Amino acid sequence: xxxxxxxxxxxxxxxxxxxxxxxxxxxxxxxxxxxxxxxxxxxxxxxxxxxxxxxxxxxxxxxxxxxxxxxxxxxxxxxxxxxxxxxxxxxxxxxxxxxxxxxxxxxxxxxxxxxxxxxxxxxxxxxxxxxxxxxxxxxxxxxxxxxxxxxxxxxxxxxxxxxxxxxxxxxxxxxxxxxxxxxxxxxxxxxxxxxxxxxxxxxxxxxxxxxxxxxxxxxxxxxxxxxxxxxxxxxxxxxxxxxxxxxxxxxxxxxxxxxxxxxxxxxxxxxxxxxxxxxxxxxxxxxxxxxxxxxxxxxxxxxxxxxxxxxxxxxxxxxxxxxxxxxxxxxxx
Numbered sequence: 001x002x003x004x005x006x007x008x009x010x011x012x013x014x015x016x017x018x019x020x021x022x023x024x025x026x027x028x029x030x031x032x033x034x035x036x037x038x039x040x041x042x043x044x045x046x047x048x049x050x051x052x053x054x055x056x057x058x059x060x061x062x063x064x065x066x067x068x069x070x071x072x073x074x075x076x077x078x079x080x081x082x083x084x085x086x087x088x089x090x091x092x093x094x095x096x097x098x099x100x101x102x103x104x105x106x107x108x109x110x111x112x113x114x115x116x117x118x119x120x121x122x123x124x125x126x127x128x129x130x131x132x133x134x135x136x137x138x139x140x141x142x143x144x145x146x147x148x149x150x151x152x153x154x155x156x157x158x159x160x161x162x163x164x165x166x167x168x169x170x171x172x173x174x175x176x177x178x179x180x181x182x183x184x185x186x187x188x189x190x191x192x193x194x195x196x197x198x199x200x201x202x203x204x205x206x207x208x209x210x211x212x213x214x215x216x217x218x219x220x221x222x223x224x225x226x227x228x229x230x231x232x233x234x235x236x237x238x239x240x241x242x243x244x245x246x247x248x249x250x251x252x253x254x255x256x257x258x259x260x261x262x263x264x265x266x267x268x269x270x271x272x273x274x275x276x277x278x279x280x281x282x283x284x285x286x287x288x289x290x291x292x293x294x295x296x297x298x299x300x301x302x303x304x305x306x307x308x309x310x311x312x313x314x315x316x317x318x319x320x321x322x323x324x325x326x327x328x329x330x331x332x333x
Contacts, residue, residue: 002194002233002331004123004164007102014074015314025255025284027073028311031270033261034059034092036081040108042142044172044200044211047081050273057262061092067260068096070280077104077128084111090118097122104128106168110147112154121162126193129155131167133179134186141172152190159191166194166235171218172211177225184232194235198306199244201271215294215302219246233333236306238326239313244304250318252293252300256311258283268292270307272299 011028018026035058036051048055059067068076076096083089084107096103102124109129119125132141135148158165167187169180184195199218200211213221222244229241243250254269264276265283269292277283293300300308312318313327 002235002333007124008331010100010124011074011102015316019316025289026315027071027258027280028256028314029075029077029307030068030071030073031257031259031307032064032067032076032078033080033259034064034078034083034086034089036261037085038080038082038108039085039110040082040142040144040147044141044170046201046271051262054262058086059260059262061088061095064092064260065095065099067280068099068101071258071260073101073258075102075104077106079106082108082111084108084115090115093119093125097124100124104166106130107154108142108147109151109154113157116157116161119163121164123164126164126166127154127158128196129165129167130169131183131187132170132172133175134183137176137179155187155190155192164193166196167192168196168198171197171199171213171221173213173217174211175221177221177228180225181228181231184228188232194233196235196306198236198310199304201303201305213302215304218244218302218304222246237310237313238330239323240306240310243309248318248320250309250312252303252308253312253315253317254292254308255284255287255289256315257307271303271305272297 033047036047037055037058038045038048041048078093080086083105086092093103093105104126106128107130112127129151131148131151132138138148139145155165169183187195199213222241223246226245234241239250242248257270258280259266259270264278265280266273267275267277267283268287268289272292277286291297294303313323
């Protein structure tokens, strides 16, 4: 199976319960940002630039847990910034797991060896290590030599200690899909448990615009890599991959992946900031969702990122006949 059975059953049960209650909008993944500070200055990162004025601030562990409880999503993605430099990160993960959530700890991997003792393996916990290519390409993307090697060392340490590990890769205009094929083959040899893949987004805060893809160029890149998607264990769903290849359209469901950070609930989405809401309910009910998305807001025109579209099929939007079978086959491949 692609995911542990307990993890799959909890998420499926949550979705079924929401559908039976006829809920119109509900969260699937909480993007929890305890801090925005980072030890790297990755070229394509909007967070360290957008929140420059509050870069030294952080949420308390209790504020993080309150956000988890308030949102109620079955999955929590702890991101940032670099969450491994957050004080008490091990305690935070443990307390979220106590709430029976699935946790993805998104990290550059550089501190896994140093902090591995702060965590305990669980079939609901992944180290999600960011890698944008092989050694040379990745180190250029993160603007520091040696990061790739430290990340790979962290992956090896985590696997040896019995942890689930996946990787997250952002595709930019200069990304070689052939090199990513090489990367995933290498990581498969390290017994990495799955791979996530998403095109980069043109953040207002990032001034190097030439690195980002248009919607047409995203489809072109991902169509050219179709054979690669059949070779490796992708955590990225087949429905979302079809969307990236231009084989189908999906409606943006950014409300399903809310973001909580030091300023509040980020609205409307992980990528665009028009307002920070005091509560999750305010984000959900006071955001004019109908005004966002391709063809509605120019900032959304070229966005095909997972935080807007990966959960669409899961929450029953833009579904087609046969999608359920595709998802079941994917899970058991």
